[in-house]
Amino acid sequence: MLKRIPFQKGFRIGGLFGIIVLSVSFLSCGEKAGAEHSRAPLAAALAAADTVINPPDTAAVVEVAPGPVRFTVIGVGDMMLGTNYPSASYLPPNGGRNMLADVRDILASADITFGNLEGTILDEGGTPKRCNNPSACYVFRSPEDYVQHFADAGFDFLSIANNHSGDFGATGRQRTKAVLKEAGIAFAGLAGTDEYAIVERNGVKYGMCAFAPNSGTCSIHNLSKASEIVSKLEEECDIVIVSFHGGAEGASHQNVPRRSETYYGENRGDVYKFSHAVVDAGADIVFGHGPHVTRAMELYKGRLICYSLGNFCTYGRFNLRGPAGIAPIVAVTVDREGAFQEGQITPVYQEKTHGPKIDSQRRAVNTLIELTRADFPETELLITKEGKLTIRK
Ligand SMILES: [Zn+2]
Secondary structure: OOOHHHHHHHHHHHHHHHHHHHHHHHHHHHHHOOOOOOOOOHHHHHHOHHHOOOOHHHHHHHHHOOOOOEEEEEEEEEEEOOOOOOOHHHOOOHHHOOOOHHHHHHHOOOOEEEEEEOOEEOOOOOOOOOOOOHHHOOOOEEOHHHHHHHHHOOOOEEEOOOOOOOOOHHHHHHHHHHHHHHHOOEEEOEOOOEOEEEEEEOOEEEEEEEEEOOOOEOEOOOHHHHHHHHHHHHHHOOEEEEEEEOOOOOHHHOOOOOOOOEEOOEEOOOHHHHHHHHHHOOOOEEEEEOOOOEEEEEEEOOEEEEEEEOEEEEOOOOOOOHHHHEEEEEEEEEEOOOOEEEEEEEEEEEEOOEEEEEOOOOHHHHHHHHHHHHHOOOOOEEEOOOOEEEEOO
């Protein structure tokens, strides 16, 4: 699978660092020995690093300085690739194969790839959720073979803590979980049964847990329980990813208000307080979604929080107007402790007829720069026009 390549990249970084240490030690040894040769500039030594041959006595140097091993985690927001309910006319052409095609290689390039599964996966049956207002009733049931599109794009973790994972009742949840398991995709977010998932890749353990305000899901409101789940994962894993589906929706709710948000009469959580609480408990990356628009990012205690990743791949029954039609793919590079090192935003956009495509106008990057400046002026996170994420010096 493609997924293994980036991890080897991580190793290459470590290896290069080892060689650099080695060449620097050459230099200092030479100086100590009082060699008459002109001092080789460090830059030249570094440039020649890959031609240096390791003498036996430098092996120890490489061992004590194994280099910064880094891992890349990609997160995206809401995904619903098409629904066969109320009718197959809500399914995209070509069996959904085109939906993620334009971004598949990017998604699969990370060590770990995460997204929010905004619906159920089952061919038929289940009890559709009854709605108070049938004209505004949206329930999502994707065909089972669509799971292959997630697998092909390299998804490792999916959140099932949201307002649609219960759209087809207990049968829907059971079948969705079975289909994901068969495809080798881990999932989390249901209270009491699926509170977290752990995936091991090349000796590194990644944990994921997911929260929402919706019935049956791990609650975004219960901070002590959320912290307990995160602390447990922190003990067992190297890198802990926390997902939440919370906050009010739409273009008029793009700012993070730092208080509980109520929308359609429902408390959608205090996403700021929640995110800080889970980082305090040991979370390394927080991927938020739910507002269907992009929201700001911040670094808190050296950990990246994305307050909303927006609509990523949502076919058919979703409003994609204005800010709801753009979204970021966020790639976060962390060290072995999960501390933020750097990142990259790939801006994408959707239209009614197609899934995410790379946005040459880079709208999601511009939005993230503006919102982050407005909502978190104090953050050390710097977002460049090119979408690069770094720590402000
Ligand atoms: Zn939702």
